[in-house]
Amino acid sequence: MTAQTQTEPVRQHQESSIRRFRNWWNSLPRPQQWVGVLPIVVLIYLLPVLNPPGLTTEPNVNFPISMYHAAVLVLVAIGLNVVVGQAGLLDLGYVGFYAIGAYVAALFTSKDSMLHKLPYLATLPLAMVVTMFFGLILGTPTLRLRGDYLAIVTLGFGEIVRLLATIIPALRGTVGFSGIGHPPGTQADGQPIFSVSNGTPWYWLAVTIIIVILLFVGNLERSRVGRAWVAIREDEDAAQMMGVPTFTFKLWAFAIGAAIGGLSGALFAGQNGFQNNQDFGVNFSVLYLCAVILGGSGNKVGVMIGAFIVSYIPDRFNFLGSQKYLVFGVALIVLMIFRPQGLLGARQRLLARGRTAYLRLVGKPEQLSSDSALTPEKGGGA
Amino acid sequence: MHPVTVFLADNSWINFDVSAFKELFWNNTFDGLAYGAIYSLIAMGYTLVYGVLRLINFAHSEVFIVGAYAVFFTLSFLGFGPFDPQISVLSLVGDLLLACIAAMLVSGVVAVLLERIAYRPLRRRNAPKLAFLITAIGASFAIQYLIELWRGPSAEQAVIMFQPQPVFTVFGANISNQQITIFVAAILLMVVTDTFINRTRFGRGIRAVAQDPDTATLMGVNKERVIMLTFLIGGLLAGAASLFYIMKVPAGVQYNGGFNLGIQAFAAAVLGGIGNIRGALLGGMLIGLIGNYGQTLLGASQWSQVIAFIALVVILMFRPTGILGESLGRARV
Numbered sequence: 001m002t003a004q005t006q007t008e009p010v011r012q013h014q015e016s017s018i019r020r021f022r023n024w025w026n027s028l029p030r031p032q033q034w035v036g037v038l039p040i041v042v043l044i045y046l047l048p049v050l051n052p053p054g055l056t057t058e059p060n061v062n063f064p065i066s067m068y069h070a071a072v073l074v075l076v077a078i079g080l081n082v083v084v085g086q087a088g089l090l091d092l093g094y095v096g097f098y099a100i101g102a103y104v105a106a107l108f109t110s111k112d113s114m115l116h117k118l119p120y121l122a123t124l125p126l127a128m129v130v131t132m133f134f135g136l137i138l139g140t141p142t143l144r145l146r147g148d149y150l151a152i153v154t155l156g157f158g159e160i161v162r163l164l165a166t167i168i169p170a171l172r173g174t175v176g177f178s179g180i181g182h183p184p185g186t187q188a189d190g191q192p193i194f195s196v197s198n199g200t201p202w203y204w205l206a207v208t209i210i211i212v213i214l215l216f217v218g219n220l221e222r223s224r225v226g227r228a229w230v231a232i233r234e235d236e237d238a239a240q241m242m243g244v245p246t247f248t249f250k251l252w253a254f255a256i257g258a259a260i261g262g263l264s265g266a267l268f269a270g271q272n273g274f275q276n277n278q279d280f281g282v283n284f285s286v287l288y289l290c291a292v293i294l295g296g297s298g299n300k301v302g303v304m305i306g307a308f309i310v311s312y313i314p315d316r317f318n319f320l321g322s323q324k325y326l327v328f329g330v331a332l333i334v335l336m337i338f339r340p341q342g343l344l345g346a347r348q349r350l351l352a353r354g355r356t357a358y359l360r361l362v363g364k365p366e367q368l369s370s371d372s373a374l375t376p377e378k379g380g381g382a
Numbered sequence: 383m384h385p386v387t388v389f390l391a392d393n394s395w396i397n398f399d400v401s402a403f404k405e406l407f408w409n410n411t412f413d414g415l416a417y418g419a420i421y422s423l424i425a426m427g428y429t430l431v432y433g434v435l436r437l438i439n440f441a442h443s444e445v446f447i448v449g450a451y452a453v454f455f456t457l458s459f460l461g462f463g464p465f466d467p468q469i470s471v472l473s474l475v476g477d478l479l480l481a482c483i484a485a486m487l488v489s490g491v492v493a494v495l496l497e498r499i500a501y502r503p504l505r506r507r508n509a510p511k512l513a514f515l516i517t518a519i520g521a522s523f524a525i526q527y528l529i530e531l532w533r534g535p536s537a538e539q540a541v542i543m544f545q546p547q548p549v550f551t552v553f554g555a556n557i558s559n560q561q562i563t564i565f566v567a568a569i570l571l572m573v574v575t576d577t578f579i580n581r582t583r584f585g586r587g588i589r590a591v592a593q594d595p596d597t598a599t600l601m602g603v604n605k606e607r608v609i610m611l612t613f614l615i616g617g618l619l620a621g622a623a624s625l626f627y628i629m630k631v632p633a634g635v636q637y638n639g640g641f642n643l644g645i646q647a648f649a650a651a652v653l654g655g656i657g658n659i660r661g662a663l664l665g666g667m668l669i670g671l672i673g674n675y676g677q678t679l680l681g682a683s684q685w686s687q688v689i690a691f692i693a694l695v696v697i698l699m700f701r702p703t704g705i706l707g708e709s710l711g712r713a714r715v
Contacts, residue, residue, distance in 0.1 A: 141698070149698060151438065322530060336509065336513045337503045
């Protein structure tokens, strides 16, 4: 008891300084926030070139390629966050969409495929369309079910995609597709800029796509759609009562999440240059989920940090090997017990104009809700 | 012809082998029932825990595979290996019983420990449902990769308990002693469990908590003890299932070997109506049969899972609570 009373003021003090910074940041108009973020973005772009000594993963793993993999996982996490974090639907088959995206890129660009060849960059939107379609197919029957059924059915979907890649002859199983395309452009010596061995241009491409997707997802979150998602996540029945067409919006979340998953899969296949059925086990779905939960489900910045950690730690400390699954499995258990909302909790904020209006009306900055589907229910801790 | 149509028209996508399906129909039926019995036993664990806690115990497949390791070690210790053991029937039965008890004990203990370490702290904190599910996934992975750390990624050496011998023929299909053993033993275990749940005082406690935890607590049922008992029963059944699984698939002891089986068993539980014990039995048999038929019809063993899952989704679309409906509380009115 005494220990608790002693630490309480300290914690409050720490929280208040963080909160003060956050309030100050939130009070800035959006263009100023963008200017503030700009140096960080530039730094992120420069990461593989700088190759900072403490941060580098070499000599074990090529640093730009490691950064590229991290960027792809960040994109995956942003997509999964729409499904799990925003709409509160537990999707355990996300790797299925990722796989479909990768196979779209492979089927339409590899010399091993009998299909028409398309330029690689055209397969990126195509992958999004195809996976969105699969998301609708999977979502339409299953999103009417209760949450835990959805988890298991999506898990099955992920397995089905992997198994189909193994047993359908046209998808070439472990033999796979080699020579998957890449964006155009050659260096002075005739080598393609986007080569398998050079991660830096791929990384820049991925970061650019992430920024575009972030703008898109961020705007969605602040729109009517995003509010509907949060309502569904917090209490589906209540949302339905208030006139939110829950099924439609859940389906939207599912399809948009799927499309982003497909996009990241296609990106991954491009840099890899080769695609077979080996990269799509259920353990990847769990890894993605871990990234989202670790960072803070429902918080875009959080899930990006989470994804970076999940991708970067095994590369940096590569003695972890396959034990990374053990580490992240234990991390999930511990997180759920001690910090279920992740590193950064879910937050729903008003827009800058709404904030000033709120401030004028209420006389104090907006109260951020840190509620998410994962924070403990208040009261009645029996 | 247009290349896309060539791509879709040739046989490189899906082949239907109807003649093999017809020819092997009864073989598949009997073998499917044997597999189904194993699925049913595992599905009971999912169903019991779900009935009481409304939790998909994702790590139940790892409870099962831990039992399989116990079977492997016991039988290896007793001198079994990748060869046909030439021992008398009586000593064989004794050895198998020993292995079965070892597996049941190990699985039961792991299930109870899992509940203690992973789920109980969450219940204390009144955590939301999603947190339980994520913990379960985390536990499943933690156990899998702990085993991988200990035993390495490859499968263990096969342990053959006895070579299946055809005993009699029905509809032109041989029924082996192995299939009979698995089916009869599994059904027996399930009848015992069903009786335990429906007829004993402990079973009444389980049904009461499944129906209404708060009221049951007010009526003097020790909820924590009931939850522990539920995990224990699930673990014991999974342990027994692991023995039958190794009997059928001698080289199936691998760190991630339980995962797919667990998914199938869960599908079985949902198919029959999760939370419903007899539903688990029915669902397990159906999944076993459907999987076996699909596998022969489409020509690759992996199809069994694909088909099982498609069947699950289709049934859930029309009957979201499974075939027999979901209620452990109303198992006996």
